[in-house]
Amino acid sequence: MGQAASGGSGGTRTARVESGDAELLDRLHAFTGHGAVHSVFTRVVNLLTPQGTLIALAARDAGDAPRTLVVDVADWTDLELVPGQRVTFATGNLCVELPHRTVRLTTADARRWRARPPSLAHLAPGALAAAADHLDRLNRTYGPRGGMLGATPYAGPMETAVAQALDEGRTTLIAAVRDGRDAAIRRGILALLGLGPGLTPAGDDFLTGVAVLAALPGSALTGFGPALKAVLAEHPGRTTDLSHATLTEAADARVRHELVDVLRELAHGRHPQELNAPARELLAIGHTSGSDTLSGLIAGLHLEEELRGSL
Amino acid sequence: MSTTTAVVRKNTYYDSVSLMSVSTKANALDGVDQAFTAMGTEMNKGVLDNLGLLTDELKAAESGDLMIVLVAEDGADTQALLAGIEDLLTRKAPASAGGGEVTYRTITSAAEGIDGANLAVIAVNGAYAAREARKALDSGLHVMMFSDNVAVEDEIALKQLAHDKGLFMMGPDCGTAIINNVALCFGNKVRPGNVGIVAASGTGSQEVSVRVHALGGGISQLIGTGGRDLSEQVGGIMMVDGIRALAADPATDVIVLVSKPPAPSVEKKVLAEVAAAGKPVVVWFIDGSEEAVTAAGGHFAAGSLQAARTAVELAGVEQGPAGTFDAEAAAQAVVASLAEGQKYVRGLFCGGTLCDETMYAVRDAGLDVWSNIQKNADFRLPAGSASRGHTFLDFGDDDFTNGRPHPMIDPALRIERIVEEAKDPEVAALVMDFVLGFGSHEDPVGTTLPAIQEAQRIAAEAGRHLEVVAYVLGTDLDSPSVAAQSDALRAAGVTVTLSSTETGQFAREIAKKAQA
Structure with a gap:
């Protein structure tokens, strides 16, 4: 753990929360009682609150995201956290109880981060198309294969089959959003939800990219958000907990900072080249997660262009 | 007949990068026909079902469970293979302190806790690197900073602070160093010896060190400065300190400097140090001029091989007979097998200096060369662009690495490009490097x-011969060894060159003759 975790009496250490999802910070006081460690990664620890909500503690390099507190630590490796460990949520602070010590997080000085990107309603269909084309070129140049961009050159049968299913799922979903009928969109979502080997499956990442666009004020993808929310409510076990939480937030236009930065740049409406830097940051997420999310965003932008044009 | 075995780990989570890495390594295990790891979602189980791989155990998996699917070759020990895959997963689990190892939470406590510690390697995000480096210097540690994206103002302040304290500040963006025979970050296993190197170029310094080794010499110290050290702003603070340190080092008899040409005012300062060193100094300023170096009493080298040969000679090491590579004759044989219209060389490099050396060799033959690292803006090719004419790409440049591992660690982008280039009927040869260490x-x-074999197949099906030229930077002591890697290339019909300089000569001759 980083140097900001300071020693204290009785085996208690304090670590400062540098920044946090403003909506989570506002709700944190309501989480009282005992929760648990859900999953542990080098830079992120996921916790279940007493109410069963999944939230994340990120190391300082991991960046802001919905339901996430960014803590001034380098990583979480030396705490030897294991899933199932007890976490106490008390008003004003949050304690992770370990066999030999307690880590107390203080949120008093945390910078409040807003997860919501701006509306793109002011952009003309032509600008959306130009941005989508540019992002597509970036994705195909820098994005890794293995997800929505297709199988890697020497993929085995399993990866090839997943890639084919992803491609079919995308086609089904795009046709369904064009069609606009709720039942068709739900089928399209179910063709992708939970598809892909990773913790946030590639199909879900694609859906995240479409979902955030659909949830922005003025979006023409009106049927997508309600359909996604309904599918997530009706099929809670269809994908991983983490991905379910990510999609639930995306359906309310709340996404991690790399995607917010791309959408902010889109909203500026400047030359597409200005998208290069934020798009590269987005592409760096996970193995194919960033690229898959960008693929969803690109598909969503094309749909926005088409559907606005048909109004 | 192959057998399918599956294991389900309940409520087990690995990040996607780890899962992909484990799948790749598992598929490379002897006896594995296919291996696959995935979360147990309905959709993933559906895909397995379609492939006839859905066992009863996998059917019961839930979306929070990790599925490990193994299709083993006939006769393979499936239990041993599964244990091997589980071991790969375990190794990916977050590290914890144990087995007598102590994990320090701060540089300051590590400096206090490790008796005799005198160097810190910093590889954190650039936004935090300067802060950590300052703490290390304040704790009396030399610093090697692998991190990039550090503000130049911070670099200047840190280097000045290190200079005032009599410490080294190697970096930011310093990828290679060999200190007291220990290679740090990207470095090769070379023989200890009496040649010292100060370098602002990572793969340039690696190339000189492995050539010195191959010629029978050895390295006393290899001090990296970071690529920006010889800029006007930074003023060569680390290069000057490095030269002075090697000049004072009794184990160093010859000094080699490696860098792109410095800013004029900095070149003057560095060459003044060359004149004052009291030891022979070989200067390889890549694409630089001879006159100023010679005037300062330095030994000018036009390329990496010449730099190494001169250094070894000055170090008093007896060299074997020089190689007699006839680039012109070799290129003639290649060109004779080309089809009509095949006229361009495409260089796909991991090492920036290796790319530079080959690219400049082709350019110096009077040919136009396009590159993402071209100094001439008229011939600069952005990273996402298709190749034009003779193109040389440095996949290690920021354009390609932003948000991705360096291609010396993860060559995925270059692998895709190899196949792409083979589809172009104008391509006569692909030239590439492999950096070991x-x-x-x-x-x-x-x-x-x-990917190379796929490229060769694409060309052959179109009735073309595609010449693939590769240079393996490494030594016989590296693991894997340069010989093993070169043999594997030769077995696939690849022409293996023996130095960066020779690679440039061969590429130049192919380009000249193919375009004639």
Whole structure:
């Protein structure tokens, strides 16, 4: 753990929360009682609150995201956290109880981060198309294969089959959003939800990219958000907990900072080249997660262009 | 007949990068026909069902469970293979302190806790690197900073602070160093000896060190400065301190400087140090001029091989007979097998200096060369662009690495490009490098060979011969060894060159003759 975790009496250490999802910070006081460690990664620890909500503690390099507190630590490796460990949520602070010590997080000085990107309603269909084309070129140049961009050159049968299913799922979903009928969109979502080997499956990442666009004020993808929310409510076990939480937030236009930065740049409406830097940051997420999310965003932008044009 | 075995780990989570890495390594295990790891979602189980791989155990998996699917070759020990895959997963689990190892939470406590510690390697995000480096210097530690994206103002302040304290501040963006025979970050296993190197170029310094080794010499110290050290702003603070340190080092008899040409005011300062060193100094300023170096009493080298040869000679090491590579004759044989319209060379490099050396060799023959690292803006090719004419790409440049591992660690982008280039009927030859050593990919040739073979197949089906030329930077002491990697390339019909300089000569001759 980083140097900001300071020693204290009785085996208690304090670590400062540098920044946090403003909506989570506002709700944190309501989480009282005992929760648990859900999953542990080098830079992120996921916790279940007493109410069963999944939230994340990120190391300082991991960046802001919905339901996430960014803590001034380098990583979480030396705490030897294991899933199932007890976490106490008390008003004003949050304690992770370990066999030999307690880590107390203080949120008093945390910078409040807003997860919501701006509306793109002011952009003309032509600008959306130009941005989508540019992002597509970036994705195909820098994005890794293995997800929505297709199988890697020497993929085995399993990866090839997943890639084919992803491609079919995308086609089904795009046709369904064009069609606009709720039942068709739900089928399209179910063709992708939970598809892909990773913790946030590639199909879900694609859906995240479409979902955030659909949830922005003025979006023409009106049927997508309600359909996604309904599918997530009706099929809670269809994908991983983490991905379910990510999609639930995306359906309310709340996404991690790399995607917010791309959408902010889109909203500026400047030359597409200005998208290069934020798009590269987005592409760096996970193995194919960033690229898959960008693929969803690109598909969503094309749909926005088409559907606005048909109004 | 192959057998399918599956294991389900309840409520087990690995990040996607780890899962992909484990799948790749598992598929490379002897006896594995296919291996696959995935979360147990309905959709993933559906895909397995379609492939006839859905066992009863997998059917019961839930979306929070990790599925490990193994299709083993006939006769393979499936339990041993599964244990091997589980071991790969375990190794990916977050590290914890144990087995007598102590994990320090701060540089300051590590400096206090490790008796005799005198150097810190910093590889954190650039936004935090300067802060950590300052703490290290304040704790009396030399610093090697692998991190990039550090503000130049911070670099100047840190280097000045280190200079005032009599410490080294190697970096930011310093990828290679060998200190007291220990290679740090990207470095090769070379023989200890009396040649010292100060370098602002990572792969340039690696190339000189492995050539010195191959010629029978050895390295006393290899001090990296970071690529920006010889800029006008930074003023060569680390290069000057490095030269002075090697000048004072009794184990160093010859000094080699490696860098792109410095800013004029800095060149003057550095050459003044060359004149005052009291030891022979070989200067390889890549694409630089001879006159100023010679005037300062330095030994000018026009390329990496000449730099190494001159250094070894000055160090008093007896060299074997010089190689007699006839680039012109070799290129003539290649060109004779080309089809009509095949006229361009495409260089796909991991090492920036290796790319530079080959690119400049072709350019110096009077040919137009396009590159993402071209100094001439008229011939600069952005990273996402298709190749034009003779194109040389440095996949290690910021354009390609922003948000991705360096291609010496993860060559995926280059692998895709190899296949792409083969589809172009105007391409006569692909030229590439493989960099071995500490920190590099454990089998760069093995992971790239399928793409090379695919490229050769594409060309052959179109009735073309595609010449593939490769240089393996490494030593006989590296693991894997340069010989093993070169043999694997030769077995696939690849022409293996023996130095960066020779690679440039061969590429130049092919380009000249193919375009004639």
